[in-house]
Amino acid sequence: MLPKDSERERASGAERRASPMASGAQMSEPQAPPVGEEIHLPGPSLIPVFSAIGITLIVVGTTITLILSVVGLIIFLVTTVMWIRDTRRDISELPEEHAH
Numbered sequence: 001m002l003p004k005d006s007e008r009e010r011a012s013g014a015e016r017r018a019s020p021m022a023s024g025a026q027m028s029e030p031q032a033p034p035v036g037e038e039i040h041l042p043g044p045s046l047i048p049v050f051s052a053i054g055i056t057l058i059v060v061g062t063t064i065t066l067i068l069s070v071v072g073l074i075i076f077l078v079t080t081v082m083w084i085r086d087t088r089r090d091i092s093e094l095p096e097e098h099a100h
Helices: 005-018 048-062 066-092
Strands: none
Touching: 048 066
16 A cells, blocks of 8 residues: 555655754855965956957847947957956966966
């Protein structure tokens, strides 16, 4: 004789409550860097947004007109050069302890 659906649900609920994760145990969190170590985060920038606009204009321009593609290509190239320049500047400002 098979147990009824409600008995199965109660049994599976009891198993879930008995699991270590359900009892409040949490997964280990990632290790924090040692005290005093600086975490590098790049500053806020609109360059990725303008780069995406340039790529969009390139794609749309292939359908509508070549002029739109050329404008998009110019925007994309300028923003890419700016992005690389900013990244190089950020990397050069890192402390010598960081392997780069």
